[in-house]
Amino acid sequence: MAIELQQVSYSYADRSLWKLTALRDINLSVPLGSMVGIAGATGSGKSTLLQLFNGILKPTEGTVKVLDVTIQAGEKSPKLMPLRRRVGLVFQFPEQQMFEETVEKDLIFGPLNFGMSLEEAKARARQAMLDMGLDLALLERNPFKLSGGQMRKAAIASVLAMDPEVIVLDEPTATLDPISRAELIRLLERLCREQGRTIIVVTHRMDELLPYADNWLVLKEGSTAFQGSVKALADDPSILEQCGLTVPQSLRYWRAVADRFDLTDEAPRLTAESLAELIASLPSGSGNSSEQHEGKRDDYE
Amino acid sequence: MNESYEGQELEGEGQAIISLDGVSFGYDPEHPILQNITLSISQGQWVSLVGPNGCGKSTLVKLLNALLPKGAGEIVVSGMQLSEETIGSIRQCIGMVFQNPDNQFIGATVEEDILFGLEGLCLSYAEMAERLHSYTTRLGINHLLSKHPGELSGGQKQRVAIASILAMEPGIVIFDEASSMLDEGSRNELLGILQDMRAEGKYTILMITHDADEILASDRVLALHGGGLAADVTPAELFRNEELLQKCHLCEPYPWRLARELQNQGIHVDVPASEKEFIDTLWP
Numbered sequence: 001m002a003i004e005l006q007q008v009s010y011s012y013a014d015r016s017l018w019k020l021t022a023l024r025d026i027n028l029s030v031p032l033g034s035m036v037g038i039a040g041a042t043g044s045g046k047s048t049l050l051q052l053f054n055g056i057l058k059p060t061e062g063t064v065k066v067l068d069v070t071i072q073a074g075e076k077s078p079k080l081m082p083l084r085r086r087v088g089l090v091f092q093f094p095e096q097q098m099f100e101e102t103v104e105k106d107l108i109f110g111p112l113n114f115g116m117s118l119e120e121a122k123a124r125a126r127q128a129m130l131d132m133g134l135d136l137a138l139l140e141r142n143p144f145k146l147s148g149g150q151m152r153k154a155a156i157a158s159v160l161a162m163d164p165e166v167i168v169l170d171e172p173t174a175t176l177d178p179i180s181r182a183e184l185i186r187l188l189e190r191l192c193r194e195q196g197r198t199i200i201v202v203t204h205r206m207d208e209l210l211p212y213a214d215n216w217l218v219l220k221e222g223s224t225a226f227q228g229s230v231k232a233l234a235d236d237p238s239i240l241e242q243c244g245l246t247v248p249q250s251l252r253y254w255r256a257v258a259d260r261f262d263l264t265d266e267a268p269r270l271t272a273e274s275l276a277e278l279i280a281s282l283p284s285g286s287g288n289s290s291e292q293h294e295g296k297r298d299d300y301e
Numbered sequence: 302m303n304e305s306y307e308g309q310e311l312e313g314e315g316q317a318i319i320s321l322d323g324v325s326f327g328y329d330p331e332h333p334i335l336q337n338i339t340l341s342i343s344q345g346q347w348v349s350l351v352g353p354n355g356c357g358k359s360t361l362v363k364l365l366n367a368l369l370p371k372g373a374g375e376i377v378v379s380g381m382q383l384s385e386e387t388i389g390s391i392r393q394c395i396g397m398v399f400q401n402p403d404n405q406f407i408g409a410t411v412e413e414d415i416l417f418g419l420e421g422l423c424l425s426y427a428e429m430a431e432r433l434h435s436y437t438t439r440l441g442i443n444h445l446l447s448k449h450p451g452e453l454s455g456g457q458k459q460r461v462a463i464a465s466i467l468a469m470e471p472g473i474v475i476f477d478e479a480s481s482m483l484d485e486g487s488r489n490e491l492l493g494i495l496q497d498m499r500a501e502g503k504y505t506i507l508m509i510t511h512d513a514d515e516i517l518a519s520d521r522v523l524a525l526h527g528g529g530l531a532a533d534v535t536p537a538e539l540f541r542n543e544e545l546l547q548k549c550h551l552c553e554p555y556p557w558r559l560a561r562e563l564q565n566q567g568i569h570v571d572v573p574a575s576e577k578e579f580i581d582t583l584w585p
Contacts, residue, residue, distance in 0.1 A: 020452075042456030042484055092455055092482070093401055145328065148400055148478075149354025171455070174481040175400055177354050177511045177550035204456075204484035207555070246485035249555035249576075256576035260584060272555060276562035279583065 001065070002166050002198040003030040003053060008062035008073075010048055022048040023222045026062075030215075033196040035189065037209045040219030041244035046170070046202045047092060049219070053168050053200070054087040055080040067165065085114040088164030092171050094155030095148065103129075103146070103154050104139040110162045121161070128157035131191075133183055149176050156184070160191075166198040167191065173205060181208055188212075206240075207248040210270040218243055234258075234268035250275075257282075315343035317377075318473060318505050319365065324374030326360055334360050336528040338374070344472075347499050347506040349516045349536070352525035353550035358509045359400070361525065362475045365507075366395045379472065396471035398479040402462035406450040411442065414450060415465040422469060436468040439494060455482045463491070467498075474498070476508040480515065492518055513540075513554040524549045 005028040011021040022045045030036050040046050051057040052064050055071055064071045069083045091097060100106035107125035112118065129136055132153040138146065143154055152175060159167065167188070173181040189212045192199045203209050216233050218226035220243040226233065233239070237247045237255060247255075250270045257275065258266065261282060269275040320341040327333035334357040342348055350358050363369045365378060367388045376383040379394045399405055408414030412433065419429045437443040440460045450458060459482050466474065480488045492515065498504045499520075508515060516522060517536045524532040524539070526548055532539070539545060540553040543561075552558065556579070560572045573579035 042487060043454040047454070093403070147355035148359065153354075171482065175478050177352075178513075178552040179547075179550035180354055181511075182552070204482075244486060246489065248485070252576045253555065253559060253579065256580050260580050272558040272562045276559060276566050276568075279563060280566035280568060 001029050002032045002034075002067060003028065003200070004063075004065040005029075005052070005059075006063045006065075008052065008059045008064055010045075010052065010057060011060045012048075014060050021222060023052075026224055028217060028224070028227065030198060030200060032198055033192065034214045035192045035199045035212055036201070036215045036217065037206065037213040038200065038202045038217045038219065039204065039206050039240070039243075039245060040225075042204075044219040044243070045222040046219055048222075050089065050168050050170050050200070050202060053166070054084050054089055056089070081114075085110075085162055086164055087166040087168065088159040088162055090156050090159050090167070090169040090172055092174075094159070094172075095143075095151035098143040098151065098155055098158070101142060102139065103141055103143050106143055106154070107139075107158045107161045110158060114162060124161045124163060125157070128160040129154075131160055131187055132157045133180070133187075149180060152176060153180070153184075164197070166200070168200045170202045171204065172201065173203065173208065181205075185209060185212060204245075206245075207250050210248060210250060211274075218245070220244070230270075231268060234270070235264075315345050317341045318344040318379055319507070320377045322375040322377075324361075324364065324372070324376060326357075326364060326369065326372040333528055335364075335372075335525075338530055340523060340530060340533070342505060342507065344505055345499070345502050346521060347495065347519045348508070349519040349522045350507060350509045350525065351511065351516065351522055351539075351549050351551060352531070356525045357528060358525055359477055362397070362477060362507060362509060365475070366392050366397065368397075394471055395473045395475060396466040396469055397475045398463050398466050398477065400478045400481065402455075402458040402482070403450075405462050405465070406458070409449060410446065411437075411448050411450060411453075411461050412446040414461060415468055418465050418469045432468045432470075436464045440464045440467075441490065456484060456487050459483055460487065463494075467494075470503075472503065473505045473507065476506070476510070478509050478511070480510070480512060488512070488514070511551060513552060513557075516540075516551070517554055 005026050008023060008026045010023040011019050013019050038046055052059060053066055055077060058071055058077060059073045061073045066083060067086055069078055071077055098106050100109060104125055107128060108121035111121035111124050126136060129139065134153050143151060146154060156172060173184055176184060185208050188199050191197045201209055210230060213230055215229055218239060225243045226239045234251060234254060237251050240247050254268050254270055254275060269278050322339050324335060324338045325333055326335045352358050364371060365376060367383060371383060378391045381387040381391055383391060406414055408417050415433055416429060419432060440463060442460050442464060445453060445457060450461060459479060463479060480491050483491060495506060510516060519536060522534050522536055522539045523530060531548060532545055540557050546553060556573050560570055563570055570582055
């Protein structure tokens with residue numbers, strides 16, 4: 001397992017009158033090399049959960065195991081420095097973590113800090129820029145003179161440059177344009193499938209991650225409301241509504257088609273392209289059976 | 302200098318409330334961000350401003366209320382030509398909700414934050430209390446009034462930021478990707494609020510967005526590309542134009558995409574309004 005949480009709770013200001021419990025009794029297993037989506041309404045504890053993954057927050061109760069490090073509530077933490085290199089965290093507004101005078105200096109700061117040579121760090125920085133689809137000319141630029149979307153990509157690149165085994169991203173695609181969003185998700189998928197990295201993404205745009213994630217965790221008011229495969233989620237998406245989320249359109253259209261033809265064993269088709277292919281192969285939905293569609297087609301012509 | 306317009310002019314029938322004539326801007330003369338932009342937006346319109354990351358959308362709206370020093374060209378807002386003398390009056394007509402709500406919090410509590418803007422307008426206490434109540438209720442944040450903005454989640458912060466701007470009831474409201482941090486439910490609520498605002502007819506809305514549903518709800522789409530205005534079209538025209546979508550780095554709403562993919566499979570359906578309608582059309 002890359003990450004394992006056992007009965008983890010977390011409260012802010014635990015020993016004060018202002019105690020605020022953000023997470024309650026969370027059990028979670030994230031297998032190595034898998035891609036996991038985390039969803040939940042605004043304020044359901046998603047961002048708090050992520051900060052447990054590399055020891056920024058320590059659990060108030062329970063045990064957090066990340067790679068080979070165990071952090072237990074009430075006990076002294078083990079050394080977290082190596083863990084922080086191996087688990088890269090991209091925050092909600094990653095551009096806020098930029099501080100250097102050029103993009104390149106920002107990108108090599110982390111790798112140098114964790115002991116890479118300057119050359120190696122620069123090579124990693126260039127690779128990370130290319131992975132993020134950024135022009136290498138931007139390396140010389142001041143990060144604060146980049147556009148919002150470019151800054152976000154550069155900030156994500158600065159985490160990739162550390163070569164982490166587990167990459168945790170908090171709403172990475174917000175404020176990116178849709179094409180850049182799709183590219184980022186595909187990049188994450190490549191990092192996961194080809195390089196075996198574990199990818200965890202908190203998102204309120206479930207649509208874009210649904211076709212790729214292996215498993216989902218849905219939080220409601222700090223507790224687990226759903227944990228399981230995308231197939232299980234697609235079989236009964238109503239759980240999302242119970243958690244104050246909207247069922248993504250791709251899931252609603254899949255459900256409608258699956259219910260109409262009772263496709264219980266079929267893997268969910270969560271992209272427009274794959275659903276259209278399926279529909280073309282279904283009886284009376286295909287282009288060949290034009291007789292059934294004559295009325296409709298006449299309207300069109 | 303501009304690339305040719307696609308589609309007709311959609312300046313609307315009302316009085317122009319924002320007009321730009323030959324506006325250019327760049328931090329560095331060798332890399333201009335905006336070049337020779339000329340456009341006009343009429344009172345009461347809801348306009349989406351779209352384009353790829355880094356194309357100058359935020360720069361354009363910041364020029365409108367002089368958050369950035371003006372370069373070449375003329376800018377007229379609410380009948381006032383933008384200059385040193387009119388900056389103050391122009392800023393009073395424009396409310397701006399930024400990409401990152403943390404950038405605009407000043408109060409120690411949500412309540413103070415919202416009241417700060419109202420105090421600046423010299424309103425009576427009764428009026429302030431009334432607006433505070435009305436806008437926090439509409440945005441579903443009246444249970445957060447005594448909280449520190451730092452205690453709120455990302456989506457809650459965004460709603461507070463929106464409420465504090467709307468409470469000032471500016472004639473022009475600019476949203477700079479203000480819904481990007483909201484979950485779909487909250488985004489739908491925001492859309493509802495915007496639709497109410499349009500129905501009231503008092504507001505002109507300029508929205509920088511990548512969100513297909515928001516674009517679809519608006520009256521008109523201005524697309525920026527390569528520093529110029531690439532298109533001035535209706536949302537439906539945008540979503541039917543694959544080349545333009547690609548150019549602006551946009552995706553169409555899911556039902557539109559599904560209809561297009563089905564077309565590729567030789568199945569012709571109109572864009573469905575719901576999944577039920579979709580099923581009933583395909584398999585009557």
